Amino acid sequence: ADISTTLAGVKLPNLLFNASGVCCQTEADLKLMVESESGSLITKSATFEQRDGNPSPRYTPLPGGIGSINSMGLPNEGYEYYLNYAKNYDYSSKKPLFISLSGLSLADNVKMCEAFVAADLPCVLEINYSCPNVPGKPQMGYDLEAMEHSLSVLAPIIKKPFGIKLPPYFDIAHFDQAAAVFNKFDNLAFVTCINSVGNGLAIDFETEEALIKPKDGFGGLGGLMVLNTALANVNAFHRRLPGKQVIGVGGVVSGKEAFLHVLAGASAVQIGTQLKEEGPGAFARIAKELSDIMVAKGYKTLEDFRGKVKTL
Numbered sequence: 001a002d003i004s005t006t007l008a009g010v011k012l013p014n015l016l017f018n019a020s021g022v023c024c025q026t027e028a029d030l031k032l033m034v035e036s037e038s039g040s041l042i043t044k045s046a047t048f049e050q051r052d053g054n055p056s057p058r059y060t061p062l063p064g065g066i067g068s069i070n071s072m073g074l075p076n077e078g079y080e081y082y083l084n085y086a087k088n089y090d091y092s093s094k095k096p097l098f099i100s101l102s103g104l105s106l107a108d109n110v111k112m113c114e115a116f117v118a119a120d121l122p123c124v125l126e127i128n129y130s131c132p133n134v135p136g137k138p139q140m141g142y143d144l145e146a147m148e149h150s151l152s153v154l155a156p157i158i159k160k161p162f163g164i165k166l167p168p169y170f171d172i173a174h175f176d177q178a179a180a181v182f183n184k185f186d187n188l189a190f191v192t193c194i195n196s197v198g199n200g201l202a203i204d205f206e207t208e209e210a211l212i213k214p215k216d217g218f219g220g221l222g223g224l225m226v227l228n229t230a231l232a233n234v235n236a237f238h239r240r241l242p243g244k245q246v247i248g249v250g251g252v253v254s255g256k257e258a259f260l261h262v263l264a265g266a267s268a269v270q271i272g273t274q275l276k277e278e279g280p281g282a283f284a285r286i287a288k289e290l291s292d293i294m295v296a297k298g299y300k301t302l303e304d305f306r307g308k309v310k311t312l
């Protein structure tokens with residue numbers, strides 16, 4: 001079956017790629033993504049300066065394949081590294097390149113966006129709004145006024161279609177309020193739902209210790225356990241953002257969850273925890289599983305069922 005898709009006007013040979021943060025910090029990581037069966041790739045969220053990130057252990061899978069917890073602390077090579085990578089990328093490769101930016105301030109996001117716009121490259125920007133706001137305030141994704149202000153500055157600078165990475169929302173009023181903001185920006189072409197479910201806590205029963213070191217063990221939750229929250233966020237924004245697209249991420253461990261994300265409304269699907277645990281071979285496996293599911297159900301393309309979840 002045909003699992004290709006178009007995102008922000010760019011053709012992806014298949015709908016699967018990595019979630020920003022996984023298998024994408026260094027050129028060696030990105031080379032594995034280019035060589036994999038993914039349809040695209042996205043870089044680790046970049047800050048203006050290089051960052052080491054938090055002390056380890058800062059990521060761990062959770063027992064029983066239910067998911068993962070991480071508090072990486074935005075380790076990345078600094079935005080110029082990814083700008084250079086984007087300048088040298090082979091855009092004839094048919095595998096489009098996405099760039100994630102996560103400035104620690106609006107000023108940093110402005111400088112990074114201006115640099116990418118000046119370079120005039122075919123790559124697509126995804127601004128990470130799970131990035132921190134001023135200390136003491138909630139993350140940008142949960143501060144609608146700050147997010148609207150940020151978008152009102154960045155959207156005109158970027159000019160081309162771009163996307164934003166969003167934390168999960170859990171209240172219908174928040175879906176409504178967030179969508180009202182996003183619908184104000186014509187070149188905001190897609191939203192990527194969801195980032196990890198914030199500030200979970202994993203504790204080892206035997207040792208009675210937190211599993212990760214940073215933040216007293218508090219970290220973002222990913223993997224199968226967040227699938228249903230991810231599907232809700234994908235569908236809520238699919239319903240509320242006419243003319244825009246949604247990238248689905250959260251809980252994709254097989255073709256089945258990828259199918260459900262598309263049914264919920266996703267135009268593309270990112271994989272995080274499963275990619276971290278299985279490696280880039282996950283893309284070929286999940287692509288085949290999804291294609292087989294589509295054949296079994298009589299669907300030829302993703303458009304045949306995208307967003308067509310049935311309500312009772």
Ligand SMILES: CC(C)(C)CCc1c(C(=O)O)[nH]c(=O)[nH]c1=O
Nearest residue numbers: 071072073074130131132196220
């Ligand atoms: C959580 C932040 C460090 C503010 C942003 C980077 C990030 C991280 C990270 O680098 O810790 N982990 C996630 O699961 N999602 C993210 O967006």
